[in-house]
Amino acid sequence: MYDAIVVGGRCAGASTALLLARQGHRVLVVDRSSFPSDVISTHFLWPHGMSYLNRWGLLDQVTAVTPTHTVIDIVNDGIPLSGSVPTSLLREHFRDLHGDDSGVVQSYASVRRRVLDQILVEAAAKAGAEVRTHCTVRELITEDGRVVGVRGRAADGQEFEERARIVVGADGRNSFVARTLDLPRFDERPRCTFAYWSYWSGFDPGRGQIHRRGRLGCAVVPTNFGQNMVLVWGPSEWAREFRADVPGNVQRALDFVSPELGELVRTQGTREERIYGTLDQSGFLRPLHGPGWVLVGDAESAKDQCTAIGMTHAFRDAELASAALHRWLTGESSLDEAMAAYEGRRRSQNSAAYYDYVCTLSEMRPYRHDELQLFVALRGNQEETDRFIATHADIAPVSEFFQASNLFLLNDAAKESSAGYSVFDDFAATSRTYQQNLFA
Template sequence: MYNAIVIGGRCAGAAVGAHLARRGLRVLVVDRSRFPSDVLSTHFVWPHGASYLNRLGVLDQVRAVTPAHTRVTVVNNGIALRGSVPEELLRNQFRLLHDDDSGITTEYFSVRRHVLDKILVDNAVRAGVEFREGYTVKELLQDEDGTVIGIKGRDGTVERAQVVIGADGRNSFVARALGLEKFDERPRCTFAYWSYFSGIPDADAQIHRRGRLGMAMASTNNGQTMVLTWGPSEWAEAFRADVEGNFHRALGLISEEAADTVARARREERFYGTLDQAAYLRRLHGPGWVLVGDAESFKDQCTALGITHALRDAELAAEAVGRWLGGETDRDTAMAGYAAKRRSQTAAAYYDYVCTLAEMKPLRHDELQLFAILRGNQAEIDRFIATHVDVAPVSEFFDPSNVFLLNDTAKESSRDHSAFADFEATYREHQRNPFPRVAAEATR
């Protein structure tokens, strides 16, 4: 009998398995895929995600094959802010969540999933995890009280455990088998298309917003750069009519400089896309089971935090399950602690923040003024970036008193910026879908 069975062996599953095995527990991780293999993902890892990789002992392996950076450029309607996530804010977050700030790094990566997932799987095996790839779970086993006690595979094998952990993504088999409903769903979201280009020099990541469109560029593995565009989901159908043409048109509308860079580069792979980014929450745990990663919650890709949050949740869940199975506390107390950290007021505020961004409404005049005034304050630029990627609390940066102080001189700071010229007309123009006309021209 195993102490824990983990269904899903990618970021969340391999990580939680490794953490539990290092506590001396007997762990089985199963996944229907074989590794290395790719999965649809925008594969960005922010500094707190890289810190979790460091705590797992695999950061050097990722760094050896993936460009690392600390500074990122965020551009809103042409207003550019360049900064990084402050180390002290990272330490504060880890002390708050784990009472331990070891392994902190301010680096970030854009690491392909066939690279990262294989590294994490091999690390879990070295930690003592029994890993079965190409294994499909057919059934969750439950006792007469409904407590989950194990799994049955499609091959007929039966395995039992004290706890079964679902780390099997948005379409979680565990959630479906238990009849777990989604709640606090946010259907308004983005669509996204991306591909990989050679001939673009390794550089800091760029994230742009203009009107209702966004784009990002980040250096990744094999000397390539991932280039991503996104917009509101209601524009997705029109965009799909001519993906490549609309991809380049979107880049031109967002940043002429970025569009020129990509136009001179060579596309090395097909375009990848995702249309379903609707956010949701699920119950975190119950009798004999726990969910981690996208299985328990999902947010839009617009802040690129899926992997980082999966690694965070894996460590939090392993801490709770480890205390319970190690006899430090009872199951209910341990899992209540996990739920309290995952569903805190801070977590709820960030969920709202991402879901609001995912609607891709054009930035208001006062929002642009805030970005304009930040240009002269590096400490606040860094704090904004930390807030945007869920290192510092949203409620602190956007507290009315702080925004009032920052905006106090915003008019002076914004007078020379083109984003404020004829703002009302520009705002109305940004509400319009720019793709149907292009799609029609492409089919002539």
């Protein structure tokens, strides 16, 4: 009998197992994969993602093999902004969510999942969790309407059965736990992006860059093994045409969104791996907990990749859920109270607003004129640029940055600094061009 069985051993699952095991609980974590291995995901971490790793004592292992940087470039329709999340907002974020701001670091990195997930799973094992890989859960054991354990097939092909006081579903967007419990999906957002990426050597972009132009985006970030992760994305309506010539269209998209980056990749880059891609990134939410089970990470909240937040959210869930479960497992609170506390933190006003922000961005509409004016207004105003970056990364509340009074103030302050900076010579013509499928 375990205290917790965690199904899925990556960002959400290994982290939850690690934190519970460190608090002395008996934890079994099972994953059908073996490690090290990649998943269909790029792997950019914002400063709060890096801060969680630091809080757990794992950041040094990551940065020993991964380049980091402290400033990020965001270029929207040619309007460049550079900055970083203010440390004060990061600290506030951790105090609000977790009650303390220990371990906060101001850095960004892109860590291959084969590197990061291995570090997490090894840390969970070191903390005392029992880790079984190549081990697939195929059934939930329920008694009196309550989940009490799992059955499945182990690495040696043998059937296994294990029981626990709680089963944690950390098994990703297609969660077996959620499907078996027939959990509903709500606030579904079918419109999303397609995304294709690979790894190039031969050039040094310096630091992470994120570009948007019209309905397309691209990013380049230095990652492990002396390589750069280069990613392009666009609206799912264009996916079919894009797929007709993936390598050609990756280069075409780069050339369109950032001609400089396109040139760099074409003339200096050597692609080291195949191109990976995904079309299935629709957003949805699921219930967080029920009798004998709780969900963490993508299993509960699946979102488009366009703000690169899922791994950091998985870490956040691991800390919140393990803290709540610890209180219950040690008798400090009832399970209902513990789960209500977890739900309270997770279903805040801002988490709903941020989910909406991601889903709206993932439709990849061309920016409106007033949105572009806002980016112009931010130029030269470092404090507000940093606050915008913090908002985009879910560190500062969406509702605060985008509230009307703030936007008016910004526009007012920008009147002089942005005078003469026209967004486009002919906005209507540009906007029409942006609607045309570049790959058709």
